[in-house]
Amino acid sequence: MFKIFRLMATTLLLAATAAQAQLTVEITGAGANRIPVAIANFAGDGLLPQALTGVVRADLERSGLFKLVDPGTTPVPENAAIDLNQWKDRGADALALASILPAPGGRYEVRMRLYDIARQNKPDGMIFLFGAATVRETGHRIADFIHEKLTGERGVYSTRIAYVVKTGKSYELKVDDADGQNPRTALRSSEPIISPAWSPDGTRLAYVSFQAKKPIIYVHSLATGTQTVVANFKGSNSAPAWSPDGKRLAVVLTKDGSSQIYSINADGSGLTRVAGSTTIDTEPQFSPDGQHLYFTSDRGGSPQIYRVAATGGTAERVTFEGSYNVSPRLSPDGKMLAYVSRNGGRFQVTVMDLASRQIQILTDSSRDESPSFAPNSRTILYASEVGGRGVLSAVSSDGRVKQKLSGQAGGDVREPAWGPFNQP
Amino acid sequence: MQTSASKIAIATLTLALLAGCSSSGPEQPAAPTESKTPVAPASPSGTPVAPPAVSGKTMTPEEALMASLKDPNSPLSKRIIYFDYDSYAIKDSYASLVSAHAKVLVANPKLKMLIQGNTDERGSREYNLALGQKRAEAVKRALMLLGVQEAQIESVSLGEEKPRMEGSDEAAYAENRRSEMLYSGEF
Numbered sequence: 243m244f245k246i247f248r249l250m251a252t253t254l255l256l257a258a259t260a261a262q263a264q265l266t267v268e269i270t271g272a273g274a275n276r277i278p279v280a281i282a283n284f285a286g287d288g289l290l291p292q293a294l295t296g297v298v299r300a301d302l303e304r305s306g307l308f309k310l311v312d313p314g315t316t317p318v319p320e321n322a323a324i325d326l327n328q329w330k331d332r333g334a335d336a337l338a339l340a341s342i343l344p345a346p347g348g349r350y351e352v353r354m355r356l357y358d359i360a361r362q363n364k365p366d367g368m369i370f371l372f373g374a375a376t377v378r379e380t381g382h383r384i385a386d387f388i389h390e391k392l393t394g395e396r397g398v399y400s401t402r403i404a405y406v407v408k409t410g411k412s413y414e415l416k417v418d419d420a421d422g423q424n425p426r427t428a429l430r431s432s433e434p435i436i437s438p439a440w441s442p443d444g445t446r447l448a449y450v451s452f453q454a455k456k457p458i459i460y461v462h463s464l465a466t467g468t469q470t471v472v473a474n475f476k477g478s479n480s481a482p483a484w485s486p487d488g489k490r491l492a493v494v495l496t497k498d499g500s501s502q503i504y505s506i507n508a509d510g511s512g513l514t515r516v517a518g519s520t521t522i523d524t525e526p527q528f529s530p531d532g533q534h535l536y537f538t539s540d541r542g543g544s545p546q547i548y549r550v551a552a553t554g555g556t557a558e559r560v561t562f563e564g565s566y567n568v569s570p571r572l573s574p575d576g577k578m579l580a581y582v583s584r585n586g587g588r589f590q591v592t593v594m595d596l597a598s599r600q601i602q603i604l605t606d607s608s609r610d611e612s613p614s615f616a617p618n619s620r621t622i623l624y625a626s627e628v629g630g631r632g633v634l635s636a637v638s639s640d641g642r643v644k645q646k647l648s649g650q651a652g653g654d655v656r657e658p659a660w661g662p663f664n665q666p
Numbered sequence: 667m668q669t670s671a672s673k674i675a676i677a678t679l680t681l682a683l684l685a686g687c688s689s690s691g692p693e694q695p696a697a698p699t700e701s702k703t704p705v706a707p708a709s710p711s712g713t714p715v716a717p718p719a720v721s722g723k724t725m726t727p728e729e730a731l732m733a734s735l736k737d738p739n740s741p742l743s744k745r746i747i748y749f750d751y752d753s754y755a756i757k758d759s760y761a762s763l764v765s766a767h768a769k770v771l772v773a774n775p776k777l778k779m780l781i782q783g784n785t786d787e788r789g790s791r792e793y794n795l796a797l798g799q800k801r802a803e804a805v806k807r808a809l810m811l812l813g814v815q816e817a818q819i820e821s822v823s824l825g826e827e828k829p830r831m832e833g834s835d836e837a838a839y840a841e842n843r844r845s846e847m848l849y850s851g852e853f
Contacts, residue, residue: 434827436791450795455853456780456822457795478799478823481792494796496821499803501796522796538793545793568790582790589789611790630834657791 276309277392280334282318284352286342291374294342294352297381301399302388304421306643313337320353320367335360336392340384349373354384356391366391378424398616402661403623404428404438404447405634409653415449417464420616420660422634422647428462429469437481440661441488441508447659448472448482448491448508459493461508472510483527483535484508485552492516492526492535503537505552516554528552529572536560536570536579547581561594563601569612573619578639580604580613580622591624593639604641612656615639617663625656632656731774732851741766745847747805748840751786754800756808764805767847768812771819779814780853781805781821782846784828786839791825798823805845 279302284295302308311334318324320341329337340354355367368387372380382400389397398420407414415429415438429435433452440447445464450457457480459473473479477496484491491508494501501524503516516535517523522545525538529552536549539557544565550557561567566584573580576596583592583601588608594601609627616623619639626635632654634647647655725733735742747760756764771777783802785794802821810816831841 434824436795436825436827452824452827456782456820457824476820478795480795480823494792496799496803496823501799522793522800524796525790525792538790538796545790566789568793584789 276307277335278309278311278333279336279338279388279392280311280313280329280332281338282313282340283315284340284342285317285319287317289342289344290350290377292377294340294377294381294384297378298338298385298388301382301385301397301421304645305389305397305399306638306645307389307393320355324357326357326359329357330359336388338384338388345371352380352384354387356388358392378419382419382421395620396618396663398618398621398660398663401617401663402444403614404440404659404661405625405655406435406438406657407653407655408434408632414653415447415462417447428464428467436657438657438659439482439484439491440659441484442486442662443488444662444664446508448484450480450482459491461491470509472508473504473506473513481525485528486530486532492528494524494526503535516552517550517557525569527570527572530574530576536572538568538570547579561601567592571613571615571622573615573639574617575619578615578619580615580639582610582613582624591622591637593622593641602641604637604639605635605644607635610635612658614658614660616660621660623658623660625658634658728777728850731770731777732849735770735849742770747801747845747847749801749843749845751839751843752797754783754797754804756804764808765812768809768814771809771814772812775815775818777818778850779809779819780848781819782828782848783821783823784830784842784844784846785826786842787826787829787834788839791827795823795825798825801843801845805847 281295281299287293287295299310303310311332318339320339322339336359337357338354340352343351345351350372352370353367355365357365370380370383379400385399386397401420402417403420404415404417407416411432413431413433413435414427415435416425417428418425428447431451431453436450438447438449447462447464448459449462450459457478458471459479459482461470461472472482472491473493473495475495475497479493479495481494482491489508490505493504493506495504500520501522502518503523503526504513505516506513519539519541521539521541523537523539526535528535533552534549535552536547538545539548542559545568546559547561547567547570548557549560560579561581564583564585567581569582571580579594579596581592582589583603585603589610590603590607591605591610591613592601592603604622607626611625613622613624621636621638623634623636626633634655636645637643734740737743741763744763747756771779781802783798783800785798799821802823806819806821809819829838829842831838
């Protein structure tokens with residue numbers, strides 16, 4: 243059956259920036275069993291201001307889960323009669339064909355058909371209606387569709403990421419497509435911006451800005467550009483983390499001395515203290531079911547990750563190996579804990595399987611920070627450093643696929659945060 | 667000169683007291699009523715320092731005090747306390763510096779101070795923010811032990827975000843592990 247999606251024009255009030263700050267993605271490792279897939283040139287691609295086929299191919303290839311089979315240069319319409327054995331002989335386990343047609347109102351329609359040659363299922367198909375301004379989004383959605391049909395899990399090509407770019411003394415909070423090719427500036431400041439966190443509905447970013455000469459937590463509406471102060475108490479205000487229902491934020495305040503974890507409504511009301519100690523408690527993160535808060539504390543003499551009920555109570559230590567385990571992040575499926583561990587002076591993204599408590603160091607770099615799970619839990623985006631410059635990297639949660647996203651603008655790229663599936 | 671003598675007196679009196687105690691180990695009690703005559707404070711090298719003044723404009727006592735706090739010849743112009751790696755203990759060598767600032771805050775209860783704690787760049791930004799807070803808090807507590815009112819001081823952290831020295835070597839790290847003291851009007 244054909245599914246019809248209608249791409250709504252998203253009216254993000256983000257300052258338009260030229261393509262100068264795009265990130266390029268370099269795959270430095272790939273999955274062991276990549277699915278060979280042929281994406282034939284879409285018929286009618288020339289009607290569009292930007293080729294759709296290339297967006298789909300680049301997405302699938304970048305994931306490290308697919309191997310692109312050479313489809314030749316001839317466009318093949320979606321409804322063409324084809325000989326699947328011929329494609330099988332070329333090594334393809336799957337084949338995607340598509341046609342682009344003009345639609346009323348200056349819009350376009352793309353019809354796509356996906357043949358699962360290996361499993362010989364009936365072909366799947368879909369139709370997208372889209373405008374000239376949403377070619378890339380459409381490509382990401384087609385890639386998501388192919389990804390899900392062939393792997394059984396949701397693709398994240400049409401999700402967004404946020405990160406901070408420091409260029410000289412200027413800091414910019416960017417919102418970008420997951421492929422780093424569509425950066426828009428949500429906020430520009432001459433003071434540092436850290437710890438961006440997506441609201442679960444993808445409409446807002448919480449972050450810490452130093453624009454008032456001290457750390458204050460703001461929530462920023464991406465649709466309107468409105469910046470609202472959530473926590474500006476005496477001392478430092480930092481480390482915002484959304485509750486899964488998007489109503490509250492776990493925050494770290496120092497109004498009573500050292501860094502302590504509180505919970506507060508997204509409008510800044512209803513402050514309650516969650517955990518209490520005289521030592522450092524910071525970097526709270528809700529578990530996906532909202533029942534627990536994971537956080538970093540030095541209460542045991544070195545920074546380690548602990549867990550406490552979201553309503554408060556006795557904390558339980560989670561990490562034991564090594565003397566520096568920080569920045570806990572729960573996978574959206576609730577099965578894994580990613581964090582940064584220090585190993586012989588190197589800071590590396592590490593993942594713990596929460597059921598077995600087994601840990602695995604995922605990277606071979608040495609300055610990793612700020613891990614952030616993709617909404618499908620398969621990939622972890624993180625900040626790293628190459629040649630003294632901040633870059634974003636990504637690693638699959640099994641450690642097999644590695645990617646490097648390098649900015650071309652010469653800035654330091656840091657503080658990545660991967661947005662949710664359901665983005666407006 | 668339009669600056670009134672009494673205003674100069676307030677500013678220079680504080681400076682004189684501080685100049686007197688800055689190099690001595692044992693703490694001296696602040697005695698703001700000890701002298702009624704303006705005293706030109708001695709700089710560390712012994713050269714007299716002219717009372718601060720802004721020509722063509724009358725200085726408030728606060729402005730005069732602020733000018734004196736910035737005087738490079740005053741110990742009060744020293745605002746930075748450095749820390750060891752992963753530590754927020756104030757070293758003994760900073761005792762006289764802390765006590766000099768405590769005296770000016772005690773003598774001027776309306777004066778406010780912002781203490782900014784900082785760390786080197788290694789590790790988590792948020793954890794470093796918490797560590798910087800500990801460094802700011804340590805200075806705040808030291809000042810409070812010397813009689814400064816808590817309401818006068820705000821301790822905040824800038825974490826690793828505001829390095830004094832760029833770079834990824836021990837020299838830069840050491841320069842960046844610090845607390846800085848700022849007075850009203852400076853933040």
